Amino acid sequence: MSPWLALAARSAWNRRLTLGLTLAAVSLSVALLLGVERLRHDARESFALSVSGTDLVVGARTSPVQLMLYAVFRIGEATNNIRWNAYRAIAADPAIAWTIPISLGDSHRGYPVLGTTPDYFAHFRYGNARPLAFSAGRRFDGVFDAVLGADVADKLGYRIGDRIVLSHGIGGVGLPEHADKPFSVVGILARTGTPVDRTVHVSLEAITAIHLDWQGGAPVPGFSIPAQYVRKFDLAPKEITAALIGLKSRAAVFRVQRAVNDYAGEPLLAVLPGVALDQLWDVVGIAEKTLLAVSAMVVAVGLTGLVAVVLAGLNERRRELAILRSVGARPRGIFLLLSIEGLCVTALGSVLGVVLLDALTLLARPFAQSAYGLAIRPQLVSLRELRLLAAVIAVGLLASLVPGYRAYRLSLADGLSPRL
């Protein structure tokens, strides 16, 4: 029977306040480390799940990352548009199964407005090739029909039949409004966990209609076309912002991409979503690594605190060590006594850190979803996280050897007569 485990437990309980605080520091730092790792992973996952089944994204020539950002994630603005004729010409390629035109640039109370065709509801896929579903209502049909993403409806409290007014431009306040041409909500989409949730969908014709009496980003003074007369005008779109393309066979992807990039009519760019995402991660990767490094340092601080606490307590325990020596304890046992303590605090701190993180995730989930569109979820520890935890515990073990070794030296030097 080894007396050490019981002794270590009693001794630790005797110093429960300082050890408890150290435990809290270790578990918080572990929660932070895993949180950063999990956020990083979930952010990537969120991005990767935002578009599925789309083989090419086409826009005016710009950087592939920027095109992805504004066309798929509604981040930033397009610098140029594609003329409708160019879009028609490209869409005519026999290798193409479907296209979804996208027209951006307006917003509703901070949420982006997306002009498109009913094909959007038929062909758009997200996540694991899942189609869009309606939680209420139907697709847009009339010019002034709008279909809301789940977050838009939830946050602003809209229901079917409500009337909304679009603003010209994206982001900010004090944008000029298309107040003369209100839309009515005809459909609300089921939650997807993608930027779709934060989008107001209208028809391409609607985008043309609300800009009929506008020029250069402002209403033309003294000239107004009332909503009821817009149908008398040609509402065929002149320009779109981007297009999503699905191919009949993925084998044709590079040929179609080249055809778009070489289009003579105007400078266009076609990107493969996966490739553009990889480029995005290259850019974001540095920030991610920095963040991870910072949280690793926080863990190091936590473990240093642990070593400091155990070392600081050691001087007061020299007497205890001499007593243990006098009843037959070997210096090796004393080394173990001190090392086990540090190891236990690290291991327990790691477990508590995971629990803490899951609890926080549960609490923060609705907020992260609505404010950042981040689909985070509590989960069991992934393999990569297990490796991180193992690394933390290994470092904790190494760190615990320091007080263990110091106690070993002390008990050898003190023998049976502790210096008091």
Added chain:
Amino acid sequence: MSAAALVRIEGMRFSWPSGDAPCLDIARFEIGAGERVFLHGPSGSGKSTLLGLLGGVLAPERGSIRFLGEELTRLRPAARDRFRADHVGIIFQQFNLIPYLSALDNVLLPSRFSARRARLASASGGSCVNEAARLLDHLDLDEALRRRPAVHLSVGQQQRVAAARALIGRPEFVIADEPTSALDAGRQAGFLDLLLKECGAAGTALLFVSHDLRLARAFDRAIPLASLNRADARQEAA
């Protein structure tokens, strides 16, 4: 006496790594089984060092320490630790107890580190816990105090718990290093009586180290450390 010698030191010399002159140089010193020896000397005369040597945490640079016929100097440190756990009980001047353990658990410590003493304690008391309770009983420690953490005990109570711990499992040899110096005069005599009585009952030899010669009368033998230590004599001569 020499045939029944429990501990025999011969030609032993020890010096601390920092000092050049030897600290202890003892030609011959014996303690018989069950003998009660009073060793006195001023502080700094090497009493603690001798305690370390007899307890097996220090090793002499030369000479022999035989204990129950076993040559301590030939044992590896781990074996000396085991030997001490099995055969030696130690009482310090003060702060004898592990503060977060109860008096009873403190007494039980040797039986946790030494299977031999656990066996002997069980044989004598039926179980280790019973034996510990019996010893505490004999040393006049109230039952109510036994379950309380050691920090709540008075110094006198702590020393009695330490005596019970040194005696549990009938070790052949108890070393007491100034165990009464933290007690007031009235309690010193009481503690000494209890200690001597229990050592006698267990047949345990006692080496009692103190500078207080008034206590020496109760012992079989009283020896000044200076008379043993040639190193001391040399230093004084120089």
